[in-house]
Amino acid sequence: MQDGKILVIDDNKSVLSALDILLQFEFKSVSSISNPNQIASFPGLESYDIILLDMNFSAGVNTGNEGLYWLREIKKMAPGISVIMMTAYGAVDLAVKALKEGATDFILKPWNNDKLLATLKTTYSLRKSQKEVKQLKEKESNLKQVINQTKNYIIGNSTALNNVLNLAGKVAKTNVNVLITGENGTGKELIARELHRISRRKNEVFIAVDMGSISESLFESELFGHVKGSFTDAKEDRVGKFEAAHGGTLFLDEIGNLSLQTQAKLLSAIQNKRIIRVGSNKPITVDIRLISATNCDLDKMVSDGLFREDLLYRINTIRMEIPPLRERENDVLILADFYLNRFTSKYGKPGLRLNQAVYDKFLAHKWPGNIRELVHAMERAVILAEGNILKPTDFLLNEKIKISIDNGPDTLEEMEQLMISKALEQHDGNFSAASDQLGISRQTLYNKLKKRNR
Secondary structure (H helix, E strand, O other): OEEEEEEEEOOOHHHHHHHHHHHOOOEEEEEEEOOHHHOOOOOOHHHOOEEEEEOOOOOOOOOOHHHHHHHHHHHHHOOOOEEEEEEOOOOHHHHHHHHHOOOOEEEEOOOOHHHHHHHHHHHHHHHHHHHHHHHHHHHHHHHHHHHHOOOOOOOOOOHHHHHHHHHHHHHOOOOOOEEEEOOOOOOHHHHHHHHHHOOOOOOOOEEEEEHHHOOHHHHHHHHHEEOOOOOOOOOOOEEOHHHHOOOOEEEEEOHHHOOHHHHHHHHHHHHHOEEEOEOOOOEEEOOOEEEEEEOOOHHHHHHOOOOOHHHHHHHOOEEEEOOOHHHOOOHHHHHHHHHHHHHHHHOOOOOOEEOHHHHHHHHHOOOOOHHHHHHHHHHHHHHHOOOOEEOHHHOOOOOOOOOOOOOOOOOHHHHHHHHHHHHHHHOOOOHHHHHHHHOOOHHHHHHHHHHHOO
């Protein structure tokens, strides 16, 4: 038995009885109406999957116009219902007209039971599939909304920041590729998300990829996807980041960390606007807005043979340089108050405030870790605060590590280990902050620690 709900509309009670006997063991629910004027007041009409609708209700009339009228009315009240027309007067032009008006199929009276059941079951399967597709689209839309609801706080009113935001407003209206440059912690991803938020793709997904954390062996699988069985751990098909971002924005962070080999594969995908999953030969067309970011000097890397010039041209239609915090006038004070409020609310410490000496210290500090450094410093200070006033001594800012020559390490390897240990200790084990301080990617830091612990 099918789960579907069937509604039969016919003024011939013999027809209603025959269909009820035929369908009651085939479908979960079978109802009937003998007068089409009852359609408008029929309860739960939109819950039915299929309506079998007669085309003629008045004696001596066989034009089918009555059925076409009620078909249009049903489609107004419940657009998703599948309607199958029934008539004793078959005509090709009438069937075509009914299909154009939105009917799913056309049945002649007297019907063949097997053919009628086959038509109903096929129609129900199609209706069920349409419902599933609709639900999937709704879930996809909701998921995109959830993903894109990540709150982007671009705080400040400095001239340097406003220049960046003005440029973003102009660039967002286009689909050109954008390269965002700037020091670590300046908020390159925030600017990328802002570009997406004010673009024509704002209702589509924003996919961010940390290129520094992807190993070369998994590069193609992560970005282009793979098919089941293409390598040892490929237990099922997987969609890559390019395909997932189709219709939306793809943000490639730390693009300067790619090897020349992976740069060539990336260039091919950008140029051809299509990808091929690992283990497949079928090209997949992708429509993305590409935004890349790096703290590296890509022009110098091109000169040194470390970055492909043709790839730089592809990703660099528009270049946006994000100013470091030290060049943003008094934005540091605005940011300090913003994150103080955020963390006092998060950790339940209302009334906590900064004294003037803290503001002076913030203005004098060069902020090598930029906004990220400020955020970590403020969160740590709020967590450890014991009174209602935060003082300069409550903030451990990211200063240059000083190593005594007399008591320092004997080898470069020992010096590297010492610097890594101090950076991790200073940032309470936060890998992102430590790697920023050391001027290396998170992946490089992971690799060095793994090598040291072997």
